[in-house]
Amino acid sequence: MVALTRHRDPQELAVALLDVVRANVPAERIRLFIISNSDRDTEFHESNVASAIVYDVLDVELDEIMPLTDDADFLKCVLSQAPVAQGSDSSARLVIPVVGAHHAWALLVVEGMRDGEPSLDLLLKLLRVFSNQTFLLACSQVDPLTGLFNRQTFYDRLRRMSQRAAPQRRAGDAGEFRGNCFALLDIDHFKEVNDVYGHLYGDEVLLLLARLMMRSFRHEDLLFRYGGEEFAVALVNVDLESAGRLLDRFRKAVATYTFPRIGPKTVSIGYTALNVDVGADKVVMCSDKALYYAKNNGRNQVRCYEDLIATGKLQPVMLAEGDIELF
Numbered sequence: 001m002v003a004l005t006r007h008r009d010p011q012e013l014a015v016a017l018l019d020v021v022r023a024n025v026p027a028e029r030i031r032l033f034i035i036s037n038s039d040r041d042t043e044f045h046e047s048n049v050a051s052a053i054v055y056d057v058l059d060v061e062l063d064e065i066m067p068l069t070d071d072a073d074f075l076k077c078v079l080s081q082a083p084v085a086q087g088s089d090s091s092a093r094l095v096i097p098v099v100g101a102h103h104a105w106a107l108l109v110v111e112g113m114r115d116g117e118p119s120l121d122l123l124l125k126l127l128r129v130f131s132n133q134t135f136l137l138a139c140s141q142v143d144p145l146t147g148l149f150n151r152q153t154f155y156d157r158l159r160r161m162s163q164r165a166a167p168q169r170r171a172g173d174a175g176e177f178r179g180n181c182f183a184l185l186d187i188d189h190f191k192e193v194n195d196v197y198g199h200l201y202g203d204e205v206l207l208l209l210a211r212l213m214m215r216s217f218r219h220e221d222l223l224f225r226y227g228g229e230e231f232a233v234a235l236v237n238v239d240l241e242s243a244g245r246l247l248d249r250f251r252k253a254v255a256t257y258t259f260p261r262i263g264p265k266t267v268s269i270g271y272t273a274l275n276v277d278v279g280a281d282k283v284v285m286c287s288d289k290a291l292y293y294a295k296n297n298g299r300n301q302v303r304c305y306e307d308l309i310a311t312g313k314l315q316p317v318m319l320a321e322g323d324i325e326l327f
Contacts, residue, residue, distance in 0.1 A: 004129050009160070010137055014057040017130045021108065024122060028112025032057045032098075035068060035078065035105050036219065049078065054107065055219070065219070078104045083120065096120075098127045100135065143225040145203060146210035150225060154232065155280050157222055158182070161234055162274065181235040181243035183271035184287040185250075188299040190229035193262055205259050209267075212257060216250040232287075234274060240304055243271055247302045255300060266300035273306065285317045 004020065007013040014032055021030050033054040052068035069075055077084045077095045081104055084095045092113045098106035108127060141153040149157060161180060187193075187209065194202040206229065213223050213231065222234040235243050247269050254267050270290025274283055290305040293314060308314040 004126070004133055007133070008137065009156070010134060011057070011160070013130065013133055013137065017108075017126065018058075020126060021110070021123065024119075025110060026113065027110050029109075030111070031109045033074070033107045033109060035107065038067075049075070052078075057106075074107055077107060096123055096127060098131050100131055105131075146207055146225045148210050148213070148223045148225045148231070151227055154224055154226065157224075158234060158274070158280055158283070161222065161236070178237055178239045178242070180274035181238055181240060181271055182274040182283050182287055183233045183235065183243070183247055183269055184226065184284070184291045185231050185233070185247075185267045185269040186291060186295065187229040188266045188268055188295070190265075193265075197262060201260075201262060205262060205265060208257070208259060209254065209265075212253055213250065216253050217246065233271075235271075240271075240273060240306060244302060244304055247271055251300065251302055268294040268299045269302040270294055271302070271304055279319070282317055282319055285319070289314055289317060 004013065004016055007016055018030055018032055034057050035052055035054050037048065038051045038053050049068060053065050054068050054071070054074060055065045068078065073084045073086060073093065073095045077097050081097050081099055083097070086093045092111070094110040094113070096108045096110075097104035098108060108123065110123075141149060143150040187205065190202070190205070193205055206225070209231070210223070210225065213233070217223060217233060218236070220236045222236075224232040224234075226232040233247070235246060238246065251267055251269060255264060257264065259265055268291055270287045270293065272283060272286040272290065286305040290303040290308055293308055294301045294303040305314070309316055
């Protein structure tokens with residue numbers, strides 16, 4: 001149990017759970033699946049099971065996402081919130097729900113058990129500890145208004161993302177890994193919303209914008225509320241050109257959305273390559289310069305730092321060696 005409560009990162013916590021289960025349950029394969037919505041702006045619940053998806057928690061690139069309804073055992077387990085066992089001996093399969101406050105949000109799958117049925121009581125205790133610890137981590141790492149990652153977890157998330165990218169880049173397989181990108185975005189003229197309509201409506205704009213982000217970007221991308229009306233996005237496995245298209249698609253989604261009572265709003269976006277050889281502070285500063293170029297040149301647009309440097313519209317960000325925080 002101690003091995004589960006000492007971790008402060010959800011991915012590390014999930015790996016620790018699998019290690020503890022493997023140490024206590026002889027089986028050919030043990031996996032942990034996360035349940036989510038294909039539309040990330042709504043929380044998964046049994047009432048919207050038709051749009052639910054599942055993915056292996058160790059599949060960091062999310063290459064094998066599948067609908068929950070594709071697996072009958074998974075679906076039965078979620079709806080009943082009870083373990084589902086099938087087969088016997090080497091073909092045995094046990095699916096156990098990880099239940100939060102109201103519903104199952106993950107599934108532990110044990111296949112090919114070698115010494116008969118494992119101790120269900122032990123597995124249920126482990127999953128309760130895991131679920132409680134995950135909830136505590138979420139409370140400390142998620143912005144309570146928007147549901148996005150908060151500023152406190154920002155640098156740690158970027159560092160882990162860059163560390164995963166480093167071995168992929170060294171492998172030299174450009175066909176599979178195209179790099180990562182980072183963007184800062186800011187709601188145009190947001191102060192006017194608070195001044196004219198009040199902070200309650202301002203908070204609603206922030207919440208609805210976060211939902212548009214969840215709907216527009218991919219499950220593997222990292223979304224942050226960076227501070228006030230400023231948000232951040234870390235885009236996984238995209239080059240600058242592809243990142244520009246993704247970000248502009250989001251910009252258009254915001255521009256065509258009607259916020260209650262407020263009406264339409266726009267966002268300005270600046271982005272750059274998330275290079276593992278560059279410090280986190282410099283990545284943020286590069287995106288910030290591109291963002292403010294966009295705001296100072298008409299707003300409601302997406303600007304790439306590298307393109308602005310290449311065309312002479314911006315001067316490169318220069319930091320003293322001691323000021324660089326490496327990933």
